[in-house]
Amino acid sequence: MLTATACASDDEGETTSGGVPLVAKGTLTTCTHLPYPPFQFERDGKVVGFDVALIDRVAKELGVKQKIVDTPFENFKTGAFLNSGECDLAAAGMTITDERKKNVDFSVPYFDATQALLATAKSKVTSLAGVKTGKRTLGAQSGTTGESHAKEQGFDPVAFESSDAVLNGLRTGQVDAVVIDYPVVQSWLKDPANAQAFRLGEHIQTGEQYGISVKKGNDKLRAAIDKVIKESRADGGYNRIYEQWIGPLPQDQG
Numbered sequence: 001m002l003t004a005t006a007c008a009s010d011d012e013g014e015t016t017s018g019g020v021p022l023v024a025k026g027t028l029t030t031c032t033h034l035p036y037p038p039f040q041f042e043r044d045g046k047v048v049g050f051d052v053a054l055i056d057r058v059a060k061e062l063g064v065k066q067k068i069v070d071t072p073f074e075n076f077k078t079g080a081f082l083n084s085g086e087c088d089l090a091a092a093g094m095t096i097t098d099e100r101k102k103n104v105d106f107s108v109p110y111f112d113a114t115q116a117l118l119a120t121a122k123s124k125v126t127s128l129a130g131v132k133t134g135k136r137t138l139g140a141q142s143g144t145t146g147e148s149h150a151k152e153q154g155f156d157p158v159a160f161e162s163s164d165a166v167l168n169g170l171r172t173g174q175v176d177a178v179v180i181d182y183p184v185v186q187s188w189l190k191d192p193a194n195a196q197a198f199r200l201g202e203h204i205q206t207g208e209q210y211g212i213s214v215k216k217g218n219d220k221l222r223a224a225i226d227k228v229i230k231e232s233r234a235d236g237g238y239n240r241i242y243e244q245w246i247g248p249l250p251q252d253q254g
């Protein structure tokens, strides 16, 4: 007896009705690295944030539900969890870089970010130059663009595994200052205890843009993500989640 050969084999995973491949049936599986407020963080036992809201819309477009998996940030550069079929995409406030592009494909940019220096109030440091002249200690999240920037400027920053660990490093005085994405600093400073203990220093215009990554060659999913990003920018959906999670829209918009 002949068996049908036209359909894709099941162990390769599932596809949506639109032909987008998924690693698990009925689910858009997102790898991220927690916490990265305001993009993804836990609130009342749920992972929420800007990226979560954006990818929820992609899931809706595909007629499935988003599931979020927390994985080490190190994976994001190599795309290991995408290649192994653990996740369909990565959404992690992740900057599009040429180095990362060698291993993963990115959506169109969905967010412009800068780096910022955040220092303990008592260090009185306001810039990277000040860290150097004052012989202060600097920290960054390991594997991030903030860390790369600090290294390019000749620093050897203390590497912390997560943004939480970066914040703790400042709190405990292990480091005097850190370089990290500005939106994260903004969200930290909403906590009065942080606002009292730390000072926002210089903005570092690195010209970074965030993208959602997919496995190399997964053009169908990438196209679906791009479509949602473009449509949400056009229909006001993007602005709504921006205001909800980031804050007032930049003045120069529109």
Ligand code: ARG
Pocket (backbone or CB within 6 Å): 032, 033, 034, 035, 036, 073, 092, 093, 094, 095, 096, 143, 144, 145, 146, 162, 163, 181
């Ligand atoms: N934007 C920075 C980068 O791409 C930091 C991202 C860190 N994200 C996270 N979820 N921990 O390197």
